Amino acid sequence: MQEALRKKGLTAFLCGNARAAERDLNQFLSMSLQTSSTTSRTSSDLCELMCTLSMAYLRLGSPSSSAGVLLNAIKEARGYDDMESEIRVIQTFGSLYKELWMSNRAIEHFQQACKMCSDIQDSRGEANCLLEMGKLHYRKGNTQAAIQCMEDALSIARRQTQDSSVANCLMAIGEVHYAQGDFVQTRAHFSQACQICKEHLDPLGEAKGLTGLSLATMKLGDSYGAIDQLLEALNIRKTLGDSKAEADCLRELAIAYAGIGKLGPARQSCEAAFQLAVQNADLQQRAQAEVLLGTILIKAGETEGAINQLEQAKEFLAKSIEFENSSVFLDPHELAHALSELAHGYELIGKWERSIDCLQQAEKISISVGDASALATYQANLGLVLGLHAQVDVEKREHRKEVMANRLLFFSGAGSVAEAQGFSGGLRLPAILTTLHIDGRGGRNTGIALG
Secondary structure (H helix, E strand, O other): OEEEHHHHHHHHHHHHOOHHHHHHHHHHHHHHHHOOOHHHHHHHHHHHHHHHHHHHHHHHHOOOHHHHHHHHHHHHHHHHHHHHHHHHHHHHHHEEEEEEHHHHHHHHHHHHHHHHHHHHHOOHHHHHHHHHHHHHHHOOHHHHHOOOOOOHHHHHHHHHHHHHHHHHHHHHHHHHHHOOOOOHHHHHHHHHHHHHOOOOOOOOHHHHHHHHHHHHHHHOOOHHHHHHHHHHHHHHHHOOHHHHHHHHHHHHHHHHHOOOHHHHHHHHHHHHHHHHHHHHHHHHHHHHHHHHHHHHHHOOOOOOHHHHHHHHEEEEEEEEEEOOOOOEEOHHHHHHHHHHHHHHHHOOOHHHHHHHHHHHHHHHHHHHHOOHHHHHHHHHHHHHHHHHHHHHHHHHHHHHHHHHHHHHHHHHHHOHHHHHHHHOOOOOOOOOOOOOOHHEEEEOOOOOOOO
């Protein structure tokens, strides 16, 4: 009975079903911890299961429950002087803080785990911690520190011939190159990672590599090649039954379809991702799909529908959660993204003040969580919208002056508009106000980019 529950819970988690995983693992752990025959070996297994349960709670939107389980896991590990299990729990704490965008706390935990891994000569664990620290440093805008951590991780992995770790390091470095606009290097790193995973029969790694490779392929001008790579990755994930990764891949596919104007398939892929997220009770993925659907609707010209969709997603994401005596957002990065897309929608219908307010909120959130890359984008968009707003105000004032002159012409009986302008202080007539072509602006972030 107990073993069946353990297997069911782990399988549910690996397949992306957080609700089923939480139910079965909780029941298994409750039964196991009531027994008095716990050994060092079973203690290690229990800590591993607690870490999995913790991540299931996080997907369900309960970080406090997640942290509570990890505190119990730490006690269990220390009770048996099981340093390997203690390291695993500390790493999971790091992952919890990382998901909540509490980057400094996450780095502290990965640093602690990294030192402990070095002390017991666990090179795989040390490389994984360095890699996570690199990702966090890059998020905060510390590019040099990020690259150093990632290269150190890659060096350790190569010395130990740890093929999956080598592939993970290559993909992380590829993501940095992508964010910096070096798509040739992005393609090179993801191609190498894919090859390693394929040679060593790692389908999960191969699917992840194909997804990253598709981003570079798209940016280098081969849109249909990118879609083929995503479809291959999607097929692998479906075969493995990993519905969480499948939903991630479907969103990337929706972005790729939208990028080439195939908005019907884009919407279908996005809606399929949303349904998987609902099925798995994964609140973060659900919100990501809702925001992406709003972006697709904007591209389709359904601005009012897009605004309604994005407002709904924003309200969902803006619900604060109590965690460690403070209020946090489940996904502040996605909340800021939703606000940015809302700003675009409001801009398109001429609601400039609301557009500016949304971008200012996105800017504030990005500053609070240290999201350097997103912050730069929102500040650029805010400057653009403020400039356009000022331009439109000027043109509106000029248009009002033109209307006044024409009215004076009518009522004064003046022989010409020029003569009538004399009555209004010599007002200059501007060109007729034309519709602004928002989508034609270079450099605008539409949200159809790296997910």
